[in-house]
Amino acid sequence: MxxxxxxxxxxxxxxxxxxxxxxxxxxxxxxxxxxxxxxxxxxxxxxxxxxxxxxxxxxxxGWLPASTAAAVLVNALLDENDTDFKAELDRYKYAVRYPEHPAEHYRDRGARFLAKLEGRLGRGDYLLGERLSLADVGVLPFVRQFAHVDTAWFDAAPFPQVQRWLVALLGTDLFSGVMxxxxxxxxxxxxxxxx
Ligand SMILES: N[C@@H](CCC(=O)N[C@@H](CS)C(=O)NCC(=O)O)C(=O)O
The missing domain is CATH 3.40.30 (Glutaredoxin)
Known part of the structure; x- marks a missing residue:
């Protein structure tokens, strides 16, 4: 993207x-x-x-962060996405390969990141406020994959802001144009x- x-x-x-x-x-x-x-x-x-x-x-x-504070925030979000959330996503997706816990265990751990996104998206349309940014595009593919593991669970999960953010971004020409x-x-x- x-x-x-x-x-x-x-x-x-x-x-x-x-x-x-x-x-x-x-x-x-x-x-x-x-x-x-x-x-x-x-x-x-x-x-x-x-x-x-x-x-x-x-x-x-202006996808790049406009201030040092915004840059710190973006880096922290992408760090957490790339490490903890990605790790839980992989285990949730391929739970049969990680039999020490049921899929729900990995899902619930991954959902902590969704809860964090939910909080940010309650304050604006996008993760940094009212404009799409690097933060949104950086986490989008992983949130999408997480949602797609069990769409019935995701649609019923208590993350209405993440749900509307995901639907909106997946509906953009920018997304469909690269898929x-x-x-x-x-x-x-x-x-x-x-x-
Ligand atoms: N931190 C890396 C992660 C890349 C990554 O894990 N990519 C996956 C596909 S989305 C992959 O290549 N996996 C290799 C494999 O599963 O064999 C990045 O953001 O580029």
């Missing part, structure tokens, strides 16, 4: 996680996506850093330009 918002174009190579190309692992041995390789060969392999790379070039609506399905990339394929 940040790449599209910034008006940048990248060459897209769709990766199937169970079939990671050797060329990806050669660039970034940690084996996660997304990975961005710049023309000079520099590798950016954290999505947060890829967002920062895009926004540093063009940020027409096309791409075929798996293989060496030698024609170039796919994103977005």
């Amino acid at each position: 940040a790449v599209r918002y910034s008006g940048l174009s990248v060459e897209l190579r769709e990766v199937v996680l169970k079939d990671m190309p050797a060329s990806l692992l050669a660039c970034s041995p940690k084996g996660t996506v997304p990975v961005l390789v710049l023309p000079d060969g520099a590798v950016i392999d954290e999505s947060r850093d890829i967002m920062a790379w895009a926004l540093a070039q063009n940020d027409p609506d 096309r399905k791409y075929p798996q990339w293989h060496a030698g394929d024609a170039v796919t330009v994103f977005p």
